[in-house]
Amino acid sequence: MSRQTTHYSVIVPAFRENGNIRPLVTRIYAALRRGESPVPAEQVEIIIVDDNSRDGSVETVQDLQREGYNVRIIVRTTERGLSSAVVRGFQEAVGDNMLCMDADLQHPPEYVPAMLASMSPTYTFVLGTRYGKGVEMDKDWPLYRRIISSGARLLALPLTTASDPMSGFFGIRKESFLKARNLNSQGFKIALDLLIKAQIPPNAIAEVPFSFGVRSEGESKLTGKVMVKYLEQLAELYWHKFSILVVIFVLLVVIGFLYLVQTWLGSPSTPANHRY
Numbered sequence: 001m002s003r004q005t006t007h008y009s010v011i012v013p014a015f016r017e018n019g020n021i022r023p024l025v026t027r028i029y030a031a032l033r034r035g036e037s038p039v040p041a042e043q044v045e046i047i048i049v050d051d052n053s054r055d056g057s058v059e060t061v062q063d064l065q066r067e068g069y070n071v072r073i074i075v076r077t078t079e080r081g082l083s084s085a086v087v088r089g090f091q092e093a094v095g096d097n098m099l100c101m102d103a104d105l106q107h108p109p110e111y112v113p114a115m116l117a118s119m120s121p122t123y124t125f126v127l128g129t130r131y132g133k134g135v136e137m138d139k140d141w142p143l144y145r146r147i148i149s150s151g152a153r154l155l156a157l158p159l160t161t162a163s164d165p166m167s168g169f170f171g172i173r174k175e176s177f178l179k180a181r182n183l184n185s186q187g188f189k190i191a192l193d194l195l196i197k198a199q200i201p202p203n204a205i206a207e208v209p210f211s212f213g214v215r216s217e218g219e220s221k222l223t224g225k226v227m228v229k230y231l232e233q234l235a236e237l238y239w240h241k242f243s244i245l246v247v248i249f250v251l252l253v254v255i256g257f258l259y260l261v262q263t264w265l266g267s268p269s270t271p272a273n274h275r276y
């Protein structure tokens with residue numbers, strides 16, 4: 001397939017997802033080949049960024065390539081982590097419109113055509129949202145995950161107007177991605193980082209509601225450590241976005257404090273009418 005005809009890249013971070021790769025790739029291309037797809041299948045590549053899972057994922061991708069699917073796999077041996085895998089995929093992408101989605105089918109492959117088609121020079125960011133009209137979390141998604149997700153979303157409210165910045169189902173145009181500096185590649189929440197650091201204006205975000213499914217194969221990689229990393233990421237983003245305000249606030253407090261001290265030192269210890 002010619003690189004010139006590849007306008008869209010689907011990036012899939014994957015760790016021990018061999019059982020999900022074939023259904024993911026075949027379902028994405030089946031959706032793109034449907035008559036109503038706004039994006040032609042020939043213009044789409046899939047890049048799987050695997051962290052040396054050694055579970056047969058490479059062989060599965062080779063089989064899919066032999067069957068004619070435009071999919072490739074990058075195996076990282078010295079790095080680990082969801083966000084850095086996504087960043088690597090974006091760096092390797094040929095398409096100008098780049099979509100990120102999970103391997104485990106929790107992001108329904110049937111939404112890929114709509115997600116890809118939503119990106120344009122006007123809408124430089126597309127967000128698959130679980131909080132849109134007419135969609136709901138899968139009822140089997142555990143209560144503790146819903147609570148964590150809502151809490152995490154609440155903490156991000158001052159940072160962005162996007163309805164679901166925790167979502168791992170999102171797309172960004174290459175030119176916007178290239179604007180982002182100092183991305184946090186440690187955590188899970190790369191969409192939030194990109195929204196802030198690529199300075200995506202609220203009116204450039206297209207939202208596509210989707211119903212979040214449950215994982216059928218393999219295990220979630222969300223751990224307590226990942227949650228701590230999220231809090232660190234939030235602190236960094238708050239500083240990134242509000243540092244000027246924090247500096248002004250601190251300056252005002254210092255000036256106010258100095259003024260009080262000066263007034264206190266300068267004020268007479270005896271009442272004014274007793275002075276000469």
Ligand SMILES: Nc1nc2c(ncn2[C@@H]2O[C@H](COP(=O)(O)OP(=O)(O)O[C@H]3O[C@H](CO)[C@@H](O)[C@H](O)[C@@H]3O)[C@@H](O)[C@H]2O)c(=O)[nH]1
Binds near residue numbers: 017219
């Ligand atoms: N390469 C690589 N991929 C990883 C790693 N850790 C996780 N992944 C991949 O990243 C995807 C999401 O990981 P899950 O472990 O399935 O995450 P989750 O707990 O289901 O979280 C999902 O929901 C969040 C919203 O609550 C999303 O933010 C998140 O992206 C993901 O969609 C999967 O494809 C998984 O294989 C890693 O260290 N390296």
Ligand SMILES: [Mg+2]
Binds near residue numbers: 102104106215220
């Ligand atoms: Mg998952």
